[in-house]
Amino acid sequence: MKNEIQINDDITVGPQPNEAEIGQLKLEGFRTIVNFREDGEDDQPITPSHEKDWVVAAEMEYLHLPVSMMTMSPQIVDEFRDKYQYLPKPIFAHCASGKRAGAMVMMHLACEQGMSGEETLKQAEELGFECDKPELIEFVKSYVDNHSHVG
Numbered sequence: 001m002k003n004e005i006q007i008n009d010d011i012t013v014g015p016q017p018n019e020a021e022i023g024q025l026k027l028e029g030f031r032t033i034v035n036f037r038e039d040g041e042d043d044q045p046i047t048p049s050h051e052k053d054w055v056v057a058a059e060m061e062y063l064h065l066p067v068s069m070m071t072m073s074p075q076i077v078d079e080f081r082d083k084y085q086y087l088p089k090p091i092f093a094h095c096a097s098g099k100r101a102g103a104m105v106m107m108h109l110a111c112e113q114g115m116s117g118e119e120t121l122k123q124a125e126e127l128g129f130e131c132d133k134p135e136l137i138e139f140v141k142s143y144v145d146n147h148s149h150v151g
Contacts, residue, residue, distance in 0.1 A: 015095075030091065
């Protein structure tokens with residue numbers, strides 16, 4: 001699949017996979033698929049329920065945690081962070097393009113590593129995440145600054 005970004009050995013972020021790509025992810029050793037897309041989004045090749053069926057058929061774990069720019073909140077990030085620790089690794093996390101998924105993953109890892117919001121944005125940029133949404137940039141920075149365990 002193109003446009004995927006491996007964050008570390010445990011998690012890779014990318015765009016939504018189709019049925020064949022889900023099978024390929026299984027062959028590559030992924031054990032969990034996390035879908036951050038909301039049901040009914042534009043240009044959605046498969047619904048979250050169809051995706052779940054394919055992921056389960058491929059004998060992987062599936063987590064659907066719908067989030068949009070309108071619904072992104074500290075509570076949703078906290079929910080992802082709570083569930084992350086129990087998900088079988090490695091994980092393939094996606095939304096439509098990978099931006100929301102990238103933001104969610106980067107916020108989790110930054111908080112675990114005691115990074116600041118600015119450091120998180122810099123690392124995300126170095127990994128290849130491009131964010132053209134100022135409100136998402138501000139949310140990431142604010143969440144990390146308020147939840148990171150520095151020192």
